[in-house]
Amino acid sequence: MAYPLQRLRRLRQTPTLRKWVSETELNAGDLILPLFVRSGKGVRKEISSMPGQFQLSCDQAVVEAKKAWELGILSVILFGIPDHKDDNGSESYSKEGVVQKAIKQIKQELPEMIVIADCCLCEYTAHGHCGIVGKKENGARIDNDKTLEILAKIALSQANAGADWIAPSGMMDGMVCAIRSALDKNNFLDRGILSYSAKYASSFYGPFREAAEGKPQFGDRKSYQMDFANRQEALREVKLDIEEGADIVMVKPALAYLDIVHSLKQKMSLPIAAYNVSGEYAMVKAASKNGWLEEKSTVLEILTSIKRAGADLILTYHAIDAARWLTPNIK
Numbered sequence: 001m002a003y004p005l006q007r008l009r010r011l012r013q014t015p016t017l018r019k020w021v022s023e024t025e026l027n028a029g030d031l032i033l034p035l036f037v038r039s040g041k042g043v044r045k046e047i048s049s050m051p052g053q054f055q056l057s058c059d060q061a062v063v064e065a066k067k068a069w070e071l072g073i074l075s076v077i078l079f080g081i082p083d084h085k086d087d088n089g090s091e092s093y094s095k096e097g098v099v100q101k102a103i104k105q106i107k108q109e110l111p112e113m114i115v116i117a118d119c120c121l122c123e124y125t126a127h128g129h130c131g132i133v134g135k136k137e138n139g140a141r142i143d144n145d146k147t148l149e150i151l152a153k154i155a156l157s158q159a160n161a162g163a164d165w166i167a168p169s170g171m172m173d174g175m176v177c178a179i180r181s182a183l184d185k186n187n188f189l190d191r192g193i194l195s196y197s198a199k200y201a202s203s204f205y206g207p208f209r210e211a212a213e214g215k216p217q218f219g220d221r222k223s224y225q226m227d228f229a230n231r232q233e234a235l236r237e238v239k240l241d242i243e244e245g246a247d248i249v250m251v252k253p254a255l256a257y258l259d260i261v262h263s264l265k266q267k268m269s270l271p272i273a274a275y276n277v278s279g280e281y282a283m284v285k286a287a288s289k290n291g292w293l294e295e296k297s298t299v300l301e302i303l304t305s306i307k308r309a310g311a312d313l314i315l316t317y318h319a320i321d322a323a324r325w326l327t328p329n330i331k
């Protein structure tokens with residue numbers, strides 16, 4: 001006797017049926033496009049470890065943002081590559097800084113687009129750490145509280161330039177509180193904070209450090225970023241950030257941390273973002289270039305899985321490609 005067609009299989013027979021009962025739908029609007037901005041005009045410098053991603057001058061960042069917006073992507077996050085680095089990362093809060101300029105120009109062209117500014121020191125400090133480094137006698141530790149003062153300055157300069165959201169990514173204690181109070185005091189009550197709350201010390205950031213020219217010149221980031229062995233600690237970090245005023249919390253990286261995304265989604269009631277980081281992008285790019293993976297289907301599987309795990313928003317370098325693939329009739 002033939003084995004009867006099971007109920008589950010009955011639901012998978014045709015594309016229409018599969019769409020009918022699909023539990024997760026990925027949309028272009030879920031994606032946040034990261035952009036690296038630098039000085040100059042007409043500059044598009046490809047990042048060798050991230051094929052298809054560029055260091056862009058402000059005018060070119062506007063071009064990319066427009067492309068994204070037209071495909072249904074609602075937001076971009078900006079990282080700056082300054083001309084000049086020093087121990088205090090002073091270009092990070094300059095009115096004429098590259099990120100401040102890019103924010104202004106993107107908001108001018110696309111007032112509805114949500115512009116997020118990454119708020120961290122690592123791209124701006126000569127030593128490449130995410131905070132101010134204290135005296136060597138103390139074992140070259142990050143001076144947390146001094147760093148908070150600078151983060152508040154950066155956030156204000158970004159809000160002044162027109163940023164809708166500030167995204168502190170340095171894992172300093174009290175960073176959300178410091179930024180929230182600075183914004184409130186200066187009447188930026190409408191600006192949100194997307195905090196990199198659960199950011200792990202990860203090898204998957206390798207290509208980003210080339211892209212943003214922000215490799216630590218000594219030591220590593222393990223004293224402020226989380227140990228990948230821990231999950232409870234992520235919940236504690238996130239709870240603190242929420243108490244301090246975060247509006248959206250992020251898990252980073254995404255793929256090896258989907259259990260964290262899932263726990264947060266179940267336990268917290270605010271939007272969860274996940275960062276599909278540079279190393280995750282580079283792996284897919286390298287394998288598909290070699291013909292070992294099929295890029296489009298792999299990317300859509302990865303992004304849908306991040307959403308299925310519980311992410312409401314996904315930061316990804318695949319954003320423009322994915323949005324194109326998700327939009328019927330656009331090649």
Ligand code: PBG
Nearest residue numbers: 120122169204205208277278279
């Ligand atoms: C640092 C920062 C990092 C990323 C975003 N902001 C990396 C780091 O800690 O070195 C990584 C993003 C990526 O890998 O795509 N503030």
